[in-house]
Amino acid sequence: MAEERHIRSLEAAPSRIYGELCSGKTAKFDQKLVHLLTSAAEVFAAHGYEKASIRQVAQSAGVSLAGLYHYVRCKEELLFFMQYHTFGVLIERLEALLEKPAAPEAHLREMVSSHVHYLAEHLPELKLCTTELDSLQGEYYEKVLSRRQRYFDLTRGILKKIGRHSSRVDPTLATFYLFGMLNWLVMWFDPSRNEPGKISKSLVELFLSGYERASGPGGAA
Amino acid sequence: MAEERHIRSLEAAPSRIYGELCSGKTAKFDQKLVHLLTSAAEVFAAHGYEKASIRQVAQSAGVSLAGLYHYVRCKEELLFFMQYHTFGVLIERLEALLEKPAAPEAHLREMVSSHVHYLAEHLPELKLCTTELDSLQGEYYEKVLSRRQRYFDLTRGILKKIGRHSSRVDPTLATFYLFGMLNWLVMWFDPSRNEPGKISKSLVELFLSGYERASGPGGAA
Numbered sequence: 001m002a003e004e005r006h007i008r009s010l011e012a013a014p015s016r017i018y019g020e021l022c023s024g025k026t027a028k029f030d031q032k033l034v035h036l037l038t039s040a041a042e043v044f045a046a047h048g049y050e051k052a053s054i055r056q057v058a059q060s061a062g063v064s065l066a067g068l069y070h071y072v073r074c075k076e077e078l079l080f081f082m083q084y085h086t087f088g089v090l091i092e093r094l095e096a097l098l099e100k101p102a103a104p105e106a107h108l109r110e111m112v113s114s115h116v117h118y119l120a121e122h123l124p125e126l127k128l129c130t131t132e133l134d135s136l137q138g139e140y141y142e143k144v145l146s147r148r149q150r151y152f153d154l155t156r157g158i159l160k161k162i163g164r165h166s167s168r169v170d171p172t173l174a175t176f177y178l179f180g181m182l183n184w185l186v187m188w189f190d191p192s193r194n195e196p197g198k199i200s201k202s203l204v205e206l207f208l209s210g211y212e213r214a215s216g217p218g219g220a221a
Numbered sequence: 222m223a224e225e226r227h228i229r230s231l232e233a234a235p236s237r238i239y240g241e242l243c244s245g246k247t248a249k250f251d252q253k254l255v256h257l258l259t260s261a262a263e264v265f266a267a268h269g270y271e272k273a274s275i276r277q278v279a280q281s282a283g284v285s286l287a288g289l290y291h292y293v294r295c296k297e298e299l300l301f302f303m304q305y306h307t308f309g310v311l312i313e314r315l316e317a318l319l320e321k322p323a324a325p326e327a328h329l330r331e332m333v334s335s336h337v338h339y340l341a342e343h344l345p346e347l348k349l350c351t352t353e354l355d356s357l358q359g360e361y362y363e364k365v366l367s368r369r370q371r372y373f374d375l376t377r378g379i380l381k382k383i384g385r386h387s388s389r390v391d392p393t394l395a396t397f398y399l400f401g402m403l404n405w406l407v408m409w410f411d412p413s414r415n416e417p418g419k420i421s422k423s424l425v426e427l428f429l430s431g432y433e434r435a436s437g438p439g440g441a442a
Contacts, residue, residue, distance in 0.1 A: 048355065050271035131352055133408070134269065169423050176409050177402045177427060184401030187354070202390050206398060210431025 033071050036061050037085060040078045041124035049079060049132050079132060080140035086125050087147035090118060094154050104161035109204050111155060115182055116200035120191050127186040152179065162211065174211050181207065254292050257282050258306060261299045262345035270300060270353050300353060301361040307346050308368035311339060315375050325382035330425050332376060336403055337421035341412050348407040373400065383432065395432050402428065 039061035043052050054075045058068040072078050097110045119126045136144055156175040163171045181203055189199065260282035264273050275296045279289040293299050318331045340347045357365055377396040384392045402424055410420065 048271070050269070169427050173420070173423055174427065176405065177424060180402040180405030181398045182401070183405055184397065188397050199394070202394055203398060206390050206395065206428075206431040208431070209434040210427040210429070213430040213434060 033081070034085070036063070036068065036071055037078065037082045037125070041082055041122075041128055044079070044132075045124035045127055049075075049128065049135055054078070076136065076140060079128065080136055080144065082125055083129050083132075083136070083144045084147060086122065086129050087144065087151055090115065091147060091151050091154070093118070094151065098154065098158075104158050105208060108155075108158050108162065108208065111158065112178075112182070112204040112207075113197070113200040116185065116203070117196045119182075119185055119189065120194075120196040123186065123189065123191065130183045130186050155179070159211065162208075169211055178207055254302070255306070257284070257289065257292055258299065258303045258346070262303055262343075262349055265300070265353075266345035266348055270296075270349065270356055275299070297357065297361060300349065301357055301365065303346055304350050304353075304357070304365045305368060307343065307350050308365065308372055311336065312368060312372050312375070314339070315372065319375065319379075325379050326429060328379050329376075329383065329429065330421075332379065333399075333403070333425040333428075334418070334421040337406065337424070338417045340403075340406055340410065341415075341417040344407065344410065344412065351404045351407045376400070380432065383429075390432055399428055 036057070040057045043056045043060050046052075047056065052075070054068065055065060057075075057078065058065045061068070072081065093114045094111055097114065098107060102110075152175060155178065156171055159171040159174050159178070163169070163174070185199070257278070261278045264278045264281050267273075268277065273296070275289060276286060278296075278299065279286045282289070293302065314335045315332055318335065319328060323331075373396060376399065377392055380392040380395050380399070384390070384395070406420070
């Protein structure tokens with residue numbers, strides 16, 4: 001599993017995690033921390049990030065408050081790790097699929113499928129990545145922004161290759177449109193009613209057909 | 222101006238406004254209230270809705286706290302009026318353009334253009350409509366939801382007409398994709414760099430070309 005590899009590739013250093021991130025080392029997210037992040041995502045999604053307390057997260061995760069503080073310093077650090085970890089997994093999966101030789105259209109189909117399937121299994125985390133962009137500050141914000149930008153740039157790279165032959169829509173604009181379609185999923189996707197495979201196929205086919213054939217103005221706006 | 226007509230068609234009843242909405246009468250949003258809503262949108266967008274105080278809104282609008290309470294009972298009511306008013310204007314504009322006989326593709330182009338131009342002029346309000354869906358409760362939430370649903374349904378009606386002839390993508394899914402592209406604009410649209418006319422053209426041409434020609438699965442997911 002790409003995710004498990006990602007988790008193992010990060011360094012488990014309870015209470016030193018953030019310091020080591022800042023010093024440029026990677027931090028291992030051990031299973032316990034991933035469990036805490038999942039609980040935090042559910043609590044934040046249910047009560048709203050601003051209103052939720054770190055005590056509610058500890059209760060939901062079944063750990064003591066002291067146990068939680070062993071891993072994170074504050075509520076903001078939980079939100080930071082959640083977003084940092086989520087984009088880390090998404091980037092790792094995208095890089096892995098880009099390593100396989102394929103046409104850029106096939107890469108885009110796989111990217112969208114990977115994203116929608118991960119979202120279907122981690123809806124609270126993805127919702128927080130979408131709606132709580134601005135709740136992080138300083139170094140937390142910068143580190144997440146850097147991964148968001150990397151994910152965006154990798155995707156734009158695929159669209160540039162496709163557009164070189166056929167599209168008149170600026171690849172950067174098209175990437176914003178694609179992420180609009182993907183990110184808005186958190187507002188309506190219902191795992192009990194929607195199949196990730198069907199959704200990702202209809203989304204990417206609509207996008208690809210439109211991107212390859214649109215006759216609108218081509219330059220950046 | 223459609224917006225001015227909208228404002229006049231609502232009833233200005235300081236401190237009674239919400240009660241009259243609940244009793245089924247419409248409330249006139251006079252110029253003073255629209256000014257307060259604009260100030261509130263800027264304050265909420267700058268500080269975050271949860272963190273912003275009603276005192277900051279009064280200061281930004283240049284009125285006393287007592288003057289502000291003449292119009293609204295609480296911060297949530299400001300957010301309610303802002304969203305209710307914004308969707309009211311968007312619906313009124315959409316209904317007006319649908320009254321003009323035209324092909325559904327032309328109606329969609331006009332809808333997207335109208336939406337993007339309004340967004341470019343009211344970015345803080347549109348951002349709050351997008352990111353603070355869940356900050357309203359009870360009757361506030363229901364009344365805004367009803368207008369959101371009306372706006373969605375009118376747009377889906379256009380896509381249904383287009384899709385009847387040519388699309389294999391479910392119109393409801395396609396409407397979610399279109400609103401994803403439109404709503405995500407609040408995250409990256411920069412009025413000092415992006416021209417609303419160019420953005421709306423490239424967005425709607427990509428969407429329309431994709432919707433009309435996509436060969437993905439057609440059924441609802």
